[in-house]
Amino acid sequence: MKTLRALLCGVLLAGCTANAESPSVVNLVIGYQSKTINTVTAGTLLRSLGYLEKRLTELGKRDGKTYKVTWQDYSTGAPITAQMVAGKIDIGSMGDYPMLINGSRTQEFGDGRTKLIAATGYNLLGALNMVVVPKDSPAHELKDLRGKKISASVGSAGHGTTVHALRDAGIGTGDVHIQNQAPAVGASGLQSGAVDALGQFVAWPGQLVFGGQARLLYDGSALKLPTWHGVVVREAYPHREVITEFLRAQRDATDYLHQHPMEAAEKVATATKLPAEVVYLYNGPGGMVTFDLPLKQPLIDALRTDAPFLKSIGNIKRLDLDAFVDDSYLREVYGPAYNASSLDNPAPITGTDPVCGTPVTDPRLAGEVWVRGASVQPSANPDCLLKAIRGKQIRAAYVPDAVTGTRWFADKAYWVRDGRHLPFTTESAAKSYVAAHPGSTLISYAQAVEESR
Structure with a gap:
């Protein structure tokens, strides 16, 4: 040996x-x-x-x-x-x-x-890996990346999620150009236009989206792996x-x-x-x-x-x-x-929603609002969170995707009005929901906040 x-x-x-x-x-x-x-x-x-x-x-x-x-x-x-x-x-x-x-x-x-x-x-569900594109990219779903350059660290979980997701969308590795790059190099390439998309692990997707340098195209939780x-x-x-x-x-x-x-x-x-x-x-x-x-x-x-x-x-x-x-x-x-040991998150959002005055009990709906100059406060559901945002200077607000539960920035989410307000991490997920639920409508974040009176 x-x-x-x-x-x-x-x-x-x-x-x-x-x-x-x-x-x-x-x-x-x-x-x-x-x-x-x-x-x-x-x-x-x-x-x-x-x-x-x-x-x-x-x-x-x-x-x-x-x-x-x-x-x-x-x-x-x-x-x-x-x-x-x-x-x-x-x-x-x-x-x-x-x-x-x-x-x-x-x-x-x-x-x-x-x-x-x-x-x-x-x-x-796999939400720690995501695919992001530049804010003004013409790509709105994965199939739009056919023939495009995608930065990923080959052999990483972000790379694996990207390839699996593309295959599920009917796109083989021969249909795109995978650039094997370190995360920082790929992030720079995305901002300069050298690549069309970035498939990476935390915290790169969140950092780029929060900084206004990218938008989320694919949420890894869709793989359910x-x-x-x-x-x-x-x-x-x-x-x-x-x-x-x-x-x-x-x-x-x-x-x-x-x-x-x-x-x-x-x-x-x-x-x-x-x-x-x-x-x-x-x-x-x-x-x-x-x-x-x-x-x-x-x-x-x-x-x-x-x-x-x-x-x-x-x-x-x-x-x-x-x-x-x-x-x-x-x-x-x-x-x-x-x-x-349990599979449940040992640190759920707890407490009483100060805006709606109700206890936070459902982790599938619970969010948080980080008010500038103050502490983070819990929200019992997305509608309560939207009410908490109105008229406030907000550092960040966090909501769970209505289907997958992926925690995301409220102002970067795609919102649907369906009797209540529902957030989604990606445009394609929001559109899929609207297509399956007659009477629901895709609205902007600003509209959702305005309607939360």
């Missing part, structure tokens, strides 16, 4: 000693993606809170060792996998497609294998107690995000330079991302569904998924409570 350490030592002697430790010093190198904000509980937010370092300091007091943590920031999961294969990153957080690639490539080596040990955030991010660890990393402390710290960060959503959003915004309104879209109560650590069965099933696509484009050869997934670390952290 090939041994990764032997291969590396044969060509790069320095790599053999890069992580050398004295008996009393333990190193931990963490690869994360600061702007992929559904990994923040294992990356950006966790780092800013210092929870891991605090836990390792306490561990050091018990065992007499010194623990040193190094954080390395990347824009995608691919370079994290490359560094893990080289033995230079011990823990990495990444999306579902990169996780599959990580597991496949590392299983080729005896001492280079990795384990999938926890989730960070997920969306059961879970998309998620998680944590992988080098199997050969010799300090299991450090990994369990990492997961405890990740759970601490997840609890903080649930209990202090606005403060968490501000911390992530400060660290990433993303607008706080965009971070809160995904990470706030009832947000697009459900943050929870357990490796739930629908998430693992989604990996089995995703793997054939990655094989078809040559990104993975083979993968023993059962050997890759290892929830033993989480079971050690959670104990018997691990089996009681």
Whole structure:
């Protein structure tokens, strides 16, 4: 059997000693993606809170060792996998497609294998991946992209969603021009006109739409296929107690995000330079991302569904998924409570709607209004939210899509009047609803607000 350490030592002697430790010093190198904000509980937010370092300091007091943590920031999961294969990153957080690639490539080596040990955030319908186009684009549905240039990071979840969505629309990969680009490059290309569309993961679609630089063409929730991010660890990393402390710290960060959503959003915004309104879209109560650590069965099933696509484009050869997934670390952290984990979002929107004076009880209707100079207030339903917006200076307002539940910006949504006001994330979804419901009408956001008297 090939041994990764032997291969590396044969060509790069320095790599053999890069992580050398004295008996009393333990190193931990963490690869994360600061702007992929559904990994923040294992990356950006966790780092800013210092929870891991605090836990390792306490561990050091018990065992007499010194623990040193190094954080390395990347824009995608691919370079994290490359560094893990080289033995230079011990823990990495990444999306579902990169996780599959990580597991496949590392299983080729005896001492280079990795384990999938926890989730960070997920969306059961796939809304974390979207396709956006320039605001003035003539494209109004996916079929309008035939023959066009689409930027995507090949092998990413955003790329997978784009290809699956195009196929469902009757468009094969030969009918479009996929540009394999990093998210930032694709975003610049979209703004300059170098590409006609961008298929990416969070937070790029939300950031571009919020900034008025794009509009949403396709919401990944239409696929109804879970998309998620998680944590992988080098199997050969010799300090299991450090990994369990990492997961405890990740759970601490997840609890903080649930209990202090606005403060968490501000911390992530400060660290990433993303607008706080965009971070809160995904990470706030009832947000697009459900943050929870357990490796739930629908998430693992989604990996089995995703793997054939990655094989078809040559990104993975083979993968023993059962050997890759290892929830033993989480079971050690959670104990018997691990089996009681739920698919429900542990941080729904709650409270009393101050405008309509009713309790917020239905997560399928609940929204939030962020009034400038004030705190975020809950809305029981879209009509109550529209009333709350009237006459106010608003930083952002968030509503769930009437069909999929995808949380989106109220002023970027497409609105339908059908006795009540219904928001949709995409124009095509709103038009489909109107076509199926005689008497309903597509109206502007301004009209919806005006009619909310």
